[in-house]
Amino acid sequence: MATAEETDAPAAYEELLDQYERLTYVGGASGVLSWDQQVMMPAGGAPARSKQLSALSAIHHELLTDDDVGEWLDELDDADLTPEQEAVVREIRRQYERADAVPVELVEEISETSSEALQVWEDAKAEDDFSAFAPYLEDLVELKREYAEHIDPDADPYEVLFADYEPYLDLDTAERVLTRLRDELVPLIDELNDADADLAQPFDGTYPEDAQEALSRDVLAKVDYDFERGRLDTSSHPFTSGNQFDTRITTRFDESDPLGALMSTVHEYGHAQYNLGVPQDEYGNPLGESRDLTVHESQSRLWENHIGRSRAFYDLVLDDLKEHFDGIDDATVEDVYEAANQIYPENRIRVEADELTYHMHIILRFEIERDLISGDLDVEDVPEVWNEKMEEYLGVTPDTDAEGCLQDIHWSHGNFGYFPTYSLGSVLAAQLYASADEDIDDLDAKVAAGDFDALHDWLGENVHQHGKRYTTPDLVEEATGEPYTADYFLDYAESKFRDLYDL
Template structure:
């Protein structure tokens, strides 16, 4: 316990720590804008300079975080009497500082430059459907990330170390347990759907002008309450959202034969941006103004995409707006739109185009492959073959090209090994949060049917967004829902929803 003399210095030590942390946050946010620019509007020839710029910022951020004076401030505050907010800030910075001080600055720079240079290589390889073009780059990234993990904890499973980069408070064993349960519960459900006589889909067949799709995407963002004063909509080959509570940007993509895909993609990215915009302004620059890692972040995007955007109530509300942009939809009923939005098709090989159920099989494939890559049990050159074999085993479909197979995702070009499980973990949490919101807010569907989203969003603001990273993931979930993190709500939701859609009890 701190002495009175030590306690007197606590305010000064905390203020200094907070000042240093805000500087790191500003560097990180600046790098985020440069990465956004690279994927949205940077000229193709800009990569060499951008790689150097991002490498420099990454090095600066790392040097700031590993400064011995930060360690001294943390030591001084370790046993001090702090309120809950300040204690959370110290906890989060201590975790980041301890990880960062384990990794040499030179390696951080090397990884940053390698991932920036990897982006155009991945893009070229995907366009040519040629994995061999990307293989040397991927092999280098795997080696760099193994080295990174070894510096942090040489005695731990390197994949567990990398997974903790994205979800530090739900351990890898929890992730494995949830993924196994999804596989055990969803595969029989998917098989039963395949055997069902019910056929869904067809409501969105046709061609839809890309410019009008963009207008419709803006309509849906307007309807959901996106803050245009702190955001913008652009296009990117791989949709994403990025930013801070003062500037949270959304990207989407348009396929003239897939109107539904652009709508669900836009709603998904809205969920991410909405969470970011809901973080407290006064917390900016500290963990109190940062999101609670990727499981929670993904829960927000999947909640809005699946529980709202794929609901029958949403289509009763939004279909008239879609029909104004595309008169060919005038004869489509809300029920038909709802059924099309929830069609299950296990013959799809593209993760981002997957339905709500088979999506998790796509995640499991990636999870299993990247675990073996990092452990050294799988050689990079064998990834396409193993990828295709697993797709055939889990989904009964085999990618015809590398672009449809192991090159379809951007994540590995970012060096993001351990990221994929958070998609399924977030989907599970989305169901748990939505069920808790319904218990407290009342009939959410009735509100959505009227285009009223304030109560649902208000519940999320109160129970998730405003806390930033104050609580660990398990604590945040239990505070918001009254229950420990669990797949129960998702399994119940999926079984009931798809049982009705496909008449599985009839």
């Protein structure tokens, strides 16, 4: 594959690349500070850290919106560029036009407010005190409305924010997919919930955190996580951060739910493999960056659900489970597979949700944040509306705001528009996995044997190596030969869960 840099590239293109490399490095430094804030920084460091991140955010913004960037882009309008160079210019132009519309003072204020809000959210969640977080949420809603208005005053502000995370699948597509998932999964969930299924429950004890962490590390080694370019830590909310040279993942542990931590680890591993798989020689330009969040989430959900919740995976790791956890000596592959895939509509926590009801958690958040941004919902009413929607969609009401509207980190970052990409990515994961399964001989047997080379190669060739060369719809067609569709996910869900519940 050709690279971004070509010897005969116009001078304006080379200047543009140099500038973009610098802002990439500043963004990377900001990412490391943010990782540290969530993993290692003492709580008292928050005031200084918010200033540091704000300063880096401003420098990044200034580099991107420099007058020279606009001039170089203008010069390249009619330039004779390779397809790879055209993709680089397309991606930088899009970022430049959005960033140039937003005053740097607003960028700094959003960064500083969200950095302060993170620590407040951590404390509010721990103390079950939504009122402590509410003023920061109000500020972030107002700031992001203002941000959206600067970018496109005539557009739906939520649509503008959504495009920060998924610029090439439009909001109408997202809403159609979410509506279809709700309409087709809710009846299936109800049917499964009413089934007289006697599924195995081999994990009914207490499983120490150190044993769970040791298992996570063993499993990461089995799926070929490169610890020379990554690390595993704990955080209140699991996440992945980094680039093709250094990508770090976090997980969290519940001593009563050992599979929850394992699935979280495998999920974040999928994100990490994508980051680590983009071309190293393109670091600093869009061809060395992952595509946006729908594609990123497809990688994590593919590994979590299509690998990590498969029978073949438990063929591979059953002995590891028995080595690290007491009381499951008699458990079989089928027992663990059933435990990993049961549905729990009564569950209130998104990151602990089963594969099907998970999407109801996403729809709930999508509807609330859309109404917050539009002004149809006041921040003070979020806990009540959250609980009402939980009851409507899942038949449960959170006992506390800590397990309700305070459970997720996203709003403390001001990340409105992020949540839909989780479901969009799950849908894409099924489409990609179906294509990989068709191309790779006996993929299940390879998973059971711990041979992931063919899958790594397939994902690398069809997704990772392209960076941002293609838009999301084009990348999906390149990888699978078909447009983006929810058909594969819904077929997969029907087949898997009807088989599991013997329906």
